[in-house]
Amino acid sequence: MVHYKLVYFNARGLAEISRQLFHLAGVEYEDHRIEDQEFAELKPNLPTGQVPILYIDNVQFSQSTAIARYLARKFGFAGKNTEEELLADAIVDTFKDFIESFRKFVVGVLTGESEENMKKIREEVMRPAVKTYLTYLNKILENNKSGYLVGNELTWADLVVADNLTTLITAEFLDLKNEKTLGEFHRKILETEKLKEWLEKRPVTRF
């Protein structure tokens, strides 16, 4: 049996989708959560000095999205053919582009930007980015009709987007009362039995 070890901080962050995939697939793995001290020790031997790292039988792989895509393909959550995989990949890349603008907001929160500046970031950077992103998602869901973003089964793109929608709700950028299609989507994904199980049992962390 393959031995998987996923190394990341005690946070959801960039490891959460991979953890969800392991749980959904029912595949055993070592969910190794590190503190700053261990990270400092590991860092010189990491490919780019960053985590998450996935060890597959002691072979080290970096980059969170590449890791999640790999697990999705191994476990059958990447799409049923190469065109579905392309669409799932494109959705995840669009999410990543969106997250770039979200980063400004998060940095602002963490560095204690003034209320005035935060309001500016909210209105001038975030609102338009959220709008474009949600329009994109709505259009895909309306075309696809299965309730999933890709094809008619759950893919890692659904996990990525549902997780991010939860973040957007918490940060008050999204109210699903005003978003019928996205609301149904969010509910459908979060009600996936194995995912629900994970969301209930996962360690509670701030990020």
Added chain:
Amino acid sequence: MVHYKLVYFNARGLAEISRQLFHLAGVEYEDHRIEDQEFAELKPNLPTGQVPILYIDNVQFSQSTAIARYLARKFGFAGKNTEEELLADAIVDTFKDFIESFRKFVVGVLTGESEENMKKIREEVMRPAVKTYLTYLNKILENNKSGYLVGNELTWADLVVADNLTTLITAEFLDLKNEKTLGEFHRKILETEKLKEWLEKRPVTRF
């Protein structure tokens, strides 16, 4: 036969790797290069308002990296198994992270930043980023020994990195005289017969 149409500006930019893959595979496609006017007309009907777009038999797909990965897989340049594909994906993602810091430099050039500020961006942002990136690549090449980044055949990761090294040389961030391993890699990839052919025949554009 599948009909492929790749829509992008008359620039290498985010479409170049896909064009290289079409040429390497000897697969016919429509290399549709648009001007600003046509882009403005297309924009409202593009998934995220951006190009490149790949049409596969009239079905529209967005996101340059997802498109290139798809073509690489279709044409046999993605790696020989899922672990090789994971490594290729991780290398491409590391390139993309690196490019984020490069963007500051490019924006500086395009917006006519003062010489003083450009020097600061060069020394404080670019130099350390370049160093980390090249160390990462060197380590992979030294471990792999085939002369390619992944396995023992050409993959799209080689194309992405070789193309970027050319850019770094042009921007004077890299002198291959000081980089034996990377110099050999760059030469090897650029001497790939079909790639050489494309580099000689492709339209000459600034970016």
